Amino acid sequence: MASDHAEPLVEVKGVSKLFDLTQGVTDRLLGREANPVRAVDDVSFTINEGDIMGIAGESGCGKTTLGKLLVRLYEPTHGTIEFDGMDIGALTNEREREFRKRVQMIFQDPFESLNPRMTVFQSVMEPLKINDIGDSYHDRRDRVKEVLEDVGLAPADAYLDEFPKELSGGERQRVAIARALVVNPDFIVCDEPVSMLDVSIRAGVLNLMQDLQDEYGLTYVFISHDLSLIRYMCDRTAIMYLGDIVEQGPTDDVVMDPKHPYTEALFDAVPEIDPEAERHRANVTGEVPDPRNPPSGCRFHPRCSNVIPPENWTGSQDAFRRTIQFKRRVLTDDLDPEEALENAGRDSVDAILERGLALDLPEEHSLAGEDSHAVDPSAIDLPSDAERTLRRAAEQMLDDDPDAAAAELDGEFVSICEREHPEMRETGTRVTACHLYETEERDAVAAPGSSD
Numbered sequence: 316m317a318s319d320h321a322e323p324l325v326e327v328k329g330v331s332k333l334f335d336l337t338q339g340v341t342d343r344l345l346g347r348e349a350n351p352v353r354a355v356d357d358v359s360f361t362i363n364e365g366d367i368m369g370i371a372g373e374s375g376c377g378k379t380t381l382g383k384l385l386v387r388l389y390e391p392t393h394g395t396i397e398f399d400g401m402d403i404g405a406l407t408n409e410r411e412r413e414f415r416k417r418v419q420m421i422f423q424d425p426f427e428s429l430n431p432r433m434t435v436f437q438s439v440m441e442p443l444k445i446n447d448i449g450d451s452y453h454d455r456r457d458r459v460k461e462v463l464e465d466v467g468l469a470p471a472d473a474y475l476d477e478f479p480k481e482l483s484g485g486e487r488q489r490v491a492i493a494r495a496l497v498v499n500p501d502f503i504v505c506d507e508p509v510s511m512l513d514v515s516i517r518a519g520v521l522n523l524m525q526d527l528q529d530e531y532g533l534t535y536v537f538i539s540h541d542l543s544l545i546r547y548m549c550d551r552t553a554i555m556y557l558g559d560i561v562e563q564g565p566t567d568d569v570v571m572d573p574k575h576p577y578t579e580a581l582f583d584a585v586p587e588i589d590p591e592a593e594r595h596r597a598n599v600t601g602e603v604p605d606p607r608n609p610p611s612g613c614r615f616h617p618r619c620s621n622v623i624p625p626e627n628w629t630g631s632q633d634a635f636r637r638t639i640q641f642k643r644r645v646l647t648d649d650l651d652p653e654e655a656l657e658n659a660g661r662d663s664v665d666a667i668l669e670r671g672l673a674l675d676l677p678e679e680h681s682l683a684g685e686d687s688h689a690v691d692p693s694a695i696d697l698p699s700d701a702e703r704t705l706r707r708a709a710e711q712m713l714d715d716d717p718d719a720a721a722a723e724l725d726g727e728f729v730s731i732c733e734r735e736h737p738e739m740r741e742t743g744t745r746v747t748a749c750h751l752y753e754t755e756e757r758d759a760v761a762a763p764g765s766s767d
């Protein structure tokens with residue numbers, strides 16, 4: 316566990332990673348700009364010596380890309396990463412060798428790091444050879460045996476000549492851990508290290524990794540979509556959404572008192588172990604958007620339950636949230652008039668309006684008695700001028716003119732959340748990127764969990 320006086324080991328400063336920077340043939344012919352995927356976008360954070368830092372988020376949020384940037388399997392497009400004071404993008408050959416020894420990665424699938432044609436001994440010894448560690452074959456063999464026993468593969472002699480396919484999943488991952496440890500690293504990035512293992516053996520591997528942290532004096536990053544693992548293992552946690560870090564801080568605080576609406580939804584979605592416990596609702600609408608075309612402003616705004624209405628909005632926040640969801644569905648071609656009419660069993664503008672205003676919550680999280688496919692506009696506090704605009708768009712949808720409907724809504728109902736990308740700012744013990752915490756002038760808006 317991290318000490319209160321630990322020194323920074325890794326400093327990530329404004330790092331971005333863009334993929335597909337080049338134009339495709341079609342783009343060139345049509346004179347279109349390249350449209351890269353912003354897998355990681357301008358993230359900054361520090362990992363102190365002895366920390367176990369968690370990076371959590373849904374699949375596709377950029378966490379694995381960030382992990383690969385930390386170990387220099389990818390180069391950043393922008394920004395710098397410093398390891399123990401060295402800029403890892405500008406290492407001399409000698410420093411590069413030192414970095415490759417001190418920094419290791421453990422992958423989700425041990426087959427990614429184990430050559431199926433190599434025995435356990437050959438796989439674990441290979442990093443010693445590459446890093447020129449050990450004076451003789453016997454030195455290296457002794458070190459391999461020692462580290463195999465450290466990861467619980469004992470007696471080591473029984474494993475040395477095995478091939479990966481002859482081992483269980485848990486044993487294979489222990490070999491992958493041994494291969495990372497054999498060079499005595501300082502920093503290990505673990506990408507979903509137990510997600511491919513049987514549930515019954517996960518805790519054993521995680522406990523082993525905790526023990527090894529003390530024994531080897533390690534600093535870890537754990538990348539995981541599994542929030543219970545993050546809670547169990549990590550001192551500090553960063554939450555990622557569409558390439559951004561949206562909240563980071565001590566894990567207990569982030570888990571027990573999340574500030575960012577996305578963090579709140581993410582932890583609410585973790586099923587309760589006790590079936591009698593009250594079910595929390597993951598109050599998030601829709602799917603993660605395409606990272607090639609992320610939403611403007613706060614990338615989470617089309618899905619956010621707390622999205623901030625503009626000052627001139629006279630209805631409820633819930634009605635505003637539904638209104639911008641209607642708009643998003645029309646603009647992204649995600650509102651199917653035929654489906655709306657079929658569900659409603661009638662041919663009218665009302666059916667499209669009711670469908671468009673319904674929150675698109677995942678079925679398993681919908682509350683009993685709530686129709687997730689249609690909502691009566693008179694049941695929500697929707698201002699009459701907004702309803703008129705939405706009705707005009709619904710009429711155009713009914714007339715099979717989605718472009719006119721999109722033109723009707725484009726530029727309407729614009730919130731600060733859509734307009735401005737929120738900066739990271741301190742919120743209690745952590746930093747959060749959300750306009751709810753940008754204060755005085757928006758004090759009137761109740762922040763989730765704003766008790767401190």
Ligand code: SF4
Binds near residue numbers: 576616
């Ligand atoms: S900035 Fe707005 S949309 Fe983004 S999380 Fe905060 S309240 Fe929600």
